[in-house]
Amino acid sequence: MKHKVKFILVFLMFFHGLSEAQERLIQKGNEKFESYSFSPAIDIYKKVLDKGYVSADLLRKLGNSYYYNADYTEAAETYKQLVTDYSAEVTAEDYFKYAQSLKTLGDYDASSGVMNKFIEITKSDGRANAFTEDRDFMSELEENSGRYNLGPFEYNSPYSDFAPSFYKEGLIFSSDRDTGNFARYRHTWNAKDFLDLYEINADSLSINHVKKLDDNVNTRYHESTSVVTKDGQTMYFTRNNSEKRKTVKDDKGIVRLKILRAILTDEGVWGEVEELPFNSDSYSVANPALSPDEKTLYFVSDMPGTLGESDLFMVAINEDRSFGTPQNLGSNINTEARETFPYITTDEVLYFSSDGHPGLGGLDVFATKIKRQDFSGKVLNIGKPVNGNSDDFTFIFDEELRTGYVASNREGGMGYDDIYSFTETRPLEFDCIQKINGTVRDKISNEVLVGATIKVIDENNEEVLATITDSDGNYNLELDCNKGNFVRALMEGYVPFEEYIGVSDGKPKIIDFYLERDNITAGFGDDLAKLLQLSTIYFDFDKYDIKKVSEVEIEKVISAMEKYPSLKLKVNSHTDSRGPAAYNLWLSQKRAESTVNYMIKKGISKDRLVSEGFGETKLLNECSDGVKCSAAKHDINRRSEFIILE
CATH class of the missing domain: 1.25.40.10 (Tetratricopeptide repeat domain)
Incomplete structure (x- = not known):
């Protein structure tokens, strides 16, 4: 019995030892x-x-x-x-x-x-x-497929080569070829394989022309994903967090990534590097890219405010080389998964890799059109053969030459990651909405035209959409700025007018229409004020200076005289019967002269204008001296006329 108990105790101790060993192994x-x-x-x-x-x-x-x-x-x-x-x-x-x-x-x-x-x-x-x-999405993906012809990259090695970036007439890329390590952690925040940056000159004829960047850039740790300014003087690149030649770990034991900036010296080598101010020991910042004007830096991070495992961010580069506050590109771009490796073309198309947007598997390359730092446009999977079942990433593209490079770990490559060249045969088509608004007016009177029809006609002369002007004569449209369109204004009694809007970058545009009357007939003795539907030309009581509110109406008459150089007018001024008749006659004459003088100052020749005041001699109703009338009835007699003489 004692032997049995002893055996059980030994077994339990042995089992407990195994359990503890497993726990330690799991913990490790x-x-x-x-x-x-x-x-x-x-x-x-x-x-x-x-x-x-x-x-x-x-x-x-x-x-x-x-x-x-x-x-x-x-x-x-x-x-x-x-x-x-x-x-x-x-x-x-x-x-x-x-x-x-x-x-x-x-x-x-x-x-x-x-x-x-x-x-x-x-x-x-x-x-x-x-x-x-x-x-x-597969049908859309197939529609986007076939736009690129993939080709080999003659400088690949049996190891890992990726992250190409344009540099002068050649490239800079990342590789672990000198260490023999496989950079399998390139998509995570801790790349323990020691990657370095390499340069290829445009005149390179063999792999021997691949040159490792100098020691100020490359260290014993990890350098990757770079971008260089167009003048070749400034480089941003990714490196392990390190200090005094030792890596720095966060409180979880993770060696984070940081973006650094290097300046080219007069001797043609990269000088001492500096950290960017938004780097941190507690989160990673990596994979830099520049906007076309080089005033914005795009990058990847898992900093606070990140929506997924890694997000795309942007930050302003100030004129003094300082930086603004990083901004997340938002949920249209970033998902709960991984977004990484941004690249922005000269036409402001953002390319990036993601495993959160619908794709073929692993990381796929996606594209979206940026509009004035607006990232709400549709995100397109650029399709096969750039994308496949493996990880496809670090896409760069020269829109002028329609050529570029991309990296992938697909089967059939020389190493774990390989760079591929490509030529684009058919450009991507992005949704592009351009907002158009404006006002429709009478060309002579400048009056707004309410209920005018605005039509959009495409280049095949087919009507795309139509709207009408509101109570203020205004209209609003949204056009497809990937296509040319005619915007046409129509109003009964007016000659239609249209303006062509070609393919554009989508910036809002204002188009005001000034329509001419279709069948206006006017001759000797007609009152232009009625034809132009002018409001009353007002003067202050007992004064003959032109009021601001009346200047707008007189300007309409001036516009008509400018349009028709042979037009001559007689300005007649009338008063009501209130006040002495002789005084009203004098006052109306001064008002008529004041109106003519205003038009002369605005550029109308004085030999085209005549003035006459009639006082209360030509009343339009019964409101003569001694007749009790309302103010409204008296107002009818207080009028200005612009009688056509020629």
């Missing part, structure tokens, strides 16, 4: 996982699984390690075991990564089924909304 694996050291984490987690220990958390972290290490076959198998054996503990993020892994392997039907599970759990997630709204 978790430490590697949390520090983004995914390859070591995978080795440790597999050892634990081989010993028969399995849990939802272990499978999740193992699957994620494979996922972030771009081993989507093993990731899919691990996620499958997770959702099969631990369905009650599966999270939305587990389903999403499982779906992405299946998509990368080309199993789109299975991927869609898993995405439906993802949608059931989290309908508020932007990725769920995108998938729901864009279930037929």
Whole structure:
């Protein structure tokens, strides 16, 4: 009996020792996982699984390690075991990564089924909304496909080559060719492989012309993703967080990434580098890109305010080389997953890589048209062959030459990551809305025309849309600025007029129309004031100076005389019967003369104008001396006439 008890105690102690050993092993694996050291984490987690220990958390972290290490076959198998054996503990993020892994392997039907599970759990997630709204994205993707002819990049190595950027007439790119390491962590925040930046001159004829940048840029740690200003004097690039030749870890043991800036010296080498002020020891800032005017820096970060695992940000570069406050590009660009590797063309098209927008699997390259730092335009998957089932990233494009480069870890390459050249054969088409507004007026009187019709006619002479002017004569339109259109104004009794709006950058435009009357007949003795529908020309009581409110009406008469140089007018001024008749006659004459003098000062020749005051001699109603009339009736007699003489 004593031997049996002793055996049980030994067994329990042995089992407890094994349990403690497994816990220590798992803890060590978790430490590697949390520090983004995914390859070591995978080795440790597999050892634990081989010993028969399995849990939802272990499978999740193992699957994620494979996922972030771009081993989507093993990731899919691990996620499958997770959702099969631990369905009650599966999270939305587990389903999403499982779906992405299946998509990368080309199993789109299975991927869609898993995405439906993802949608059931989290309908508020932007990725769920995108998938729901864009279930037929494959047809759109196929429409965008075939725009690029991929070709080889003669400077690839058996290792990892990616992140090309234009430099002078050549390129700068990132590689781990000198160390023999595989840069499998390039999509995470901790790239432990020691990547360096290399330069290719335009006249390079062989791989021997690939030159490593100088030691002020390249260190014993990781340098990657660069951009150089057009004048070749300033370079922004990514490096591990380090100080005094040692890496700096955050409180989780992660070596973060930072963007640095280097200035070219007079000797033609890169000088001492400086950190950008929005770098941090607690989050990563990486993958710099410049706007066409080089006044804005785009980058990737997981800083506070990030919507997903990594987001695209922008920051103003001030004239004194200081920086503004970083701004997130928003939820139309950034998802709950990874957005990274931005590039902006001269026509302000933003290209970036993402595994959050609907794609073919892994990281795909997407594009959207920027309009005055407005990122609300449609995000397009640029399609095959640039995108495939693997990770496709670091896309750069010369819009003038229609050529560029992209990196991928697709099968058939020389190394783990390879750079590919391409030529664009058919440009992408982006939704482009241009807002047009304006007012429609009578060309002579300047009166607004209410209810005028505004039509948009395309280049095939087909009506696209129509609207009418409101009570203020105003209209508003939205045009497709990828196409040319005619904007036409029509009003009964007026000659139609139109203006052509060509393909544009989408900036709002104001188009005011001034329509001419169609069948105006006027001759000797006609009153131009009636034809122009002028308001009363007002004068202050007992005065003959032109009031501001009346200047607008007289200007309409001046416009008519400018349009018709042979037109001659007689300005008649009338008063009502109130006051002495002789005084009214004198006052009306002064008012008529004042009106003529105003028009002469505005450029109308005095030999085209005559003035006469009639006082109360030509009343239009019964309101003569001694007749009691309302003020409104007296007002009818207080008038100005512009009688056509010629």
